[in-house]
Amino acid sequence: MRFLSVSANSFLIEFSHLSETTNFFRYLKQQHHPAILDMIPAEKTIFIEYSAFLIEQKQLIEWIAKQQVKNIAPEVGEEVIIPVSYKGIDLAPVAELLGITVAEVIKRHTENEWKVAFIGFSPGFGYLNSENAPFGSVPRLSSPRKQITMGAVALAGEYSGIYPKNSPGGWQLIGHTDEKMWDIYRNPPALLLPGRRVIFKDNKNGSSIFVASSIKEIGAVEQKEGHEAVLKILKSGMQTLIQDEGRHGQFALGVGVGGVMDKRAMQYANECVGNQIHSAVLEILNGGFHAEIQQHTVIAVTGAEAEVSIQYKDGHTVEASTYEAIALDVGDQIKIKTPRAGLRNYLAIRGGIDAPKILGSRSFDTLAELGAAPLKQGDNVYVEQSIVGAIPFNISFQKLSLPTSSNIVILDVILGPRLDWFDADSIRILSSQDWLVTSDINRIGLRLHGNESLKRIKHEELPSEGTAIGALQIPPNGQPVLFMNDHPLTGGYPVIATVADYHLDLVAQIPTGCRIQFHPISEFMDVKI
Incomplete structure (x- = not known):
């Protein structure tokens, strides 16, 4: 058994064979350790996500290493x-x-x-x-x-x-x-x-026969009775999505967490309008957003540095401030222009945004295509009518210093889990050269380019294994892909390092043309038991 570092709240356990992996995975499921939040089993590894508030990594590894796992009867699944x-x-x-x-x-x-x-x-x-x-x-x-x-x-x-x-x-x-x-x-x-x-x-006209739990709908995509439209989308820009904190505890279905890219900006937007901080918001990519108010409401816009303008129904237009509550009436319009710095804006509506909950979340996952579809011209946005508090005044927010395309951004990384698949020169190159953020960026990941590529010393095929948000996966061309919220749960290319959790909000705001420097903050953990 081998333990490999991934992030501040996750690690890999590596085994020698699939049977050993599945046996140990079934055992851990039976134990229900309170600090283990979720697991991703793969061919030779188990990805462990745990609560760093409940246990230290070293303690959890010691507990796992002490387990005496006997052969557990295999699950007899439906045919x-x-x-x-x-x-x-x-x-x-x-x-x-x-x-x-x-x-x-x-x-x-x-x-x-x-x-x-x-x-x-x-x-x-x-x-x-x-x-x-x-x-x-x-x-x-x-x-x-x-x-x-x-x-x-x-x-x-x-x-x-x-x-x-x-x-x-x-x-x-x-x-x-x-x-x-x-x-x-x-x-x-x-x-x-x-x-x-x-x-x-071998029968293309056949049908499947299986025994399973009763089939039922888990959420229809129509509006709940009594919930009224608050915004009508006039222009959705490049991409406008409904997002909340995402889907937790769904790894067994192959579903990642997803959710809002810049959590801090989402929470600040909700706080501005008196919502619970985890209420769903609109995530607006690169501006170009235009909407008309359908009923009296209070909104707030946070995130990227962008010009926000309000055109009142009497015709006059004013520039509104971000990170503060904005009261609007029927017929007023709001526009968000292309950001001067950063990439994503977040728009909260007092009472929260309503959308069907799929697997416990209102978020749209672009890889899994789960949740309410991306908003388009003519769509309505509905208010959830959740419990709200007082709208705060004169509060200050610790805003991120947001990058432009000409900036260099320094990101802390935790080395591993496959650091030993790369030569010493590549490990030096990872942190010594700038990495250009290409135009190939989305909620799944950012493709990076460096003058020098990373070279492997192990060339065998890596069995697919669980990956974390922020993982730096290295495909055969040696140019990193930085996984983000909607990334695949498992990957078959080695991960050399993972961006620290506290810098993921910053990654969400990095535009094309920006350059990244990686700063390792930990030694590579490789513990064999």
């Missing part, structure tokens, strides 16, 4: 039968690679029972393995495809999987199914839960 049309673009190449016929590939895939080992990559994407390992290890594509169709049945390593949505991917495609792997109106939304047994049938 799911998946009909497949075996006409995948990679079916013939896979057969050639394995030195067998296409018919033999189909036979091996359908005559073996597969079990969902864990969920990762995206919600509903189950990693299926078979005790017989019918294909040995099938290599991933050397260059991932930019788009794979929902329902594609694929092979990679010793696993089979089914893509739950249209997405990029590097697995070998051997067929397609019409079965839905992920449906937010099903309980649970994921069809392939860990432990479930899967049988593939």
Whole structure:
């Protein structure tokens, strides 16, 4: 057993084999340790997220290391039968690679029972393995495809999987199914839960048969009766989303936390209008926002340094201040221009913003496509009518110093968990050179570019493992990708370091063209038991 550093409130436990990993994961689930908040099992690792307020990392590791784990009876999951049309673009190449016929590939895939080992990559994407390992290890594509169709049945390593949505991917495609792997109106939304047994049938017109908990809708996307529209969107800008603190405790479904990118700005916006600080807000990317007030209300705008103007219904326009309450009446309009510094603004409405709660959150997850869709012209925003307090006056907020595209931002990082996959020169380069923030940035992550790339000393394929918000994942080109709120739960490229939690709000405000310097604040933890 090996413990590897990730962040101030998470670490990896590494094992030698999948069976050992799943056995220990089942044991930890049974123990219900009060400080362990959530876990992400993978092939050879368990990602542990814990409360640093309840226990120190060293104490938790010592507790885990002392556990005497005996073989736990495996979960006997429900059987799911998946009909497949075996006409995948990679079916013939896979057969050639394995030195067998296409018919033999189909036979091996359908005559073996597969079990969902864990969920990762995206919600509903189950990693299926078979005790017989019918294909040995099938290599991933050397260059991932930019788009794979929902329902594609694929092979990679010793696993089979089914893509739950249209997405990029590097697995070998051997067929397609019409079965839905992920449906937010099903309980649970994921069809392939860990432990479930899967049988593939060569019958594209078949249907799946499985025993599961009763199916029910978990939230319809219509407005609750009595909740009135408070804003009408006239222009949504580049992207306007409803966000709150996100979805906690959903790792088992392959769903990350997501939620608001700049938590501090969200909390300040809510405090300005007397809301509970975790109430949902609008997250507005790079300005261009224009809305009309539908009923008397009080709002506040925080986050990026941007010009906020109010056009009153009598025609006159004033510039409004950020980080303070703004009283508005029916017919008034608000505009938020492109920020001078920073990237995202947050707009809170007194009483909170109403939207359907999906898996406990109103947030929209751009990777999982969960929650209320991005707002567009003509959409209404509704008030939640939650309990509110008095609107505070003359309070000061500790605002972030926000970057522009010409600035250098210094981010603290915790080294690991795969620092030892890189040569000593790369570890030096990580913190000694500036990294340019490219135009390829979104809520999933920021692609960075440096004059010198990072080089690996281990070149074997890394089994997918859990990752944290702020992880610096290094793909084969040696240029880091900084994972943000909507990143995949698991990744197959080594993570060299993770941005400290207290700098994630700052990362949310970093624009294209900015440069980043990484400052390690810890030694690499690599403890073998």
